[in-house]
Amino acid sequence: MGNISADLQQALAQRALEGAAGRMLARPLAGGNGWTVADVLCTHGPRDHPFEEQHGGVCIAMVVAGTFGYRCAAGDALLTPGALMLGNSGTCFECGHRHGAGDRCLAFHYAAAYFERLAADAGVAAGTLAFRHARIPPLRSLTPLIARACTDVAQTDRMSRQSDSAWNELAVELAATTLKAAGALTQPTRAESAAAWSRVAQTVHLIDEAPQDAHTLGSLARAAGLSEFHFLRTFQRVTGVTPHQYLLRARLRTAALQVAGDTSRIVDIALACGFNDLSNFNYAFRQEFDVSPRAWRSRTRGVSRARVRAHTA
Known part of the structure; x- marks a missing residue:
């Protein structure tokens, strides 16, 4: 997803150049009473030992680049871009990179009492607050939130100032x-x-490196060394979505960042991201984000202009 993935690849290349051990860097983005959000970039790889930690509060981490294994009391899961890593307050967990180097997450941490208030406002019963799953797969309902968060990171990088109110929302x-x-x-x-x-x-x-390529079930299955039937079942069991759903959302997240971040024609962005025509792109974008690409551009640029005014005030 644009600079999100490029920053990770740059960090991995720097690690290889220096011959250094893998490490995890957490850059605070914003915070308030009962919540924080950090940009977490990890350069661990298959040769590094899995690391164990403990969730100090409730954790919901957006995976925005790379993959990693996650183990907690709720189960084991392979975390992929577009998914959410879930952590209950006070529980121990383990992360490892046996199957690939590096990942980047936008980690939201909530104080237990604050999260309970949010849950109560959302109509969730107090006895059902503990997550029973290790992750949420890359679902349609998550795509707009993750795209907004990645856009906010890019805007924060450009303006070197954080907008706590936007992150709080x-x-x-x-x-x-x-x-x-x-x-x-x-x-x-x-x-x-x-x-x-x-x-x-x-x-x-393979998908994340070039979501615009003409990936098919057959080509992906051949790359994985499986029959189409077994690849489809395996991919869905591991990620929680089908290969087509994952590919579509990877393309849409990439397109959303480009629509928000540059002045290229929307049709050119659509074609560059792997969509065959503008009508299919507009339909898929509206289905995923509930707005048209043009409205998404207007909305994100409106937020950006407001932040620039706040920055220069």
Whole structure:
């Protein structure tokens, strides 16, 4: 997704050049009473040992680049771009990069009491607050939030100033959307074999490196070394979505950042992101973001102009 993935690749290249050990860097983006959000960039790879930590509060982390394995009391999961990593307050967890180097997440942390208030306002019963799943797969309801967050990171980088109010709104929306999505998941996170994770991780990297390419079920299955039937089942079990759904959302996230970030014609962005024509792109974009590409551009630029005025005031 534009600079989001490029920054990770640059950090991995720098690590390789220096011959340094993998490390995790967390850059605070914004925070308030009961919540914080950080840009977390990790350069661990297959040769690094998995690292163990403990969630100090409730954690909802947007995966925006790379893949990694995540293990917690709720289960094991391969985290891919577009998914959410879930963590309950006070629980221990382990992250590892056995199947690929590096990842980047936008991690939202909530104090337990604050998260309980958000859940109560969203109509969630107090006894059902603990996440029963390790992750939320890359669902349609998450795409607009993740695209907005990535756009905010890019704008923050350009203006070197954080907008706490915008991030606060996003933190509240993310909590409500996550609680709703988690409640709709009826099956616990299912553990798959290491070989399955490896095949899917390689496929995800292939898509994310060039979402505009003409990927098909057949070409992706051949790259994974599986029949189309077994690849489809394996990919869906590991990621929570079908290959087509993952590819479509990867293209739409990329397009959303380009629509918001430059002045290219929307038709040119659509074609460059792998869509065959403008009408299909407009339909898919509206289905995913609930607005047209033109309205998305207007909305994000309106927010950007407001932040520039605040920055120069």
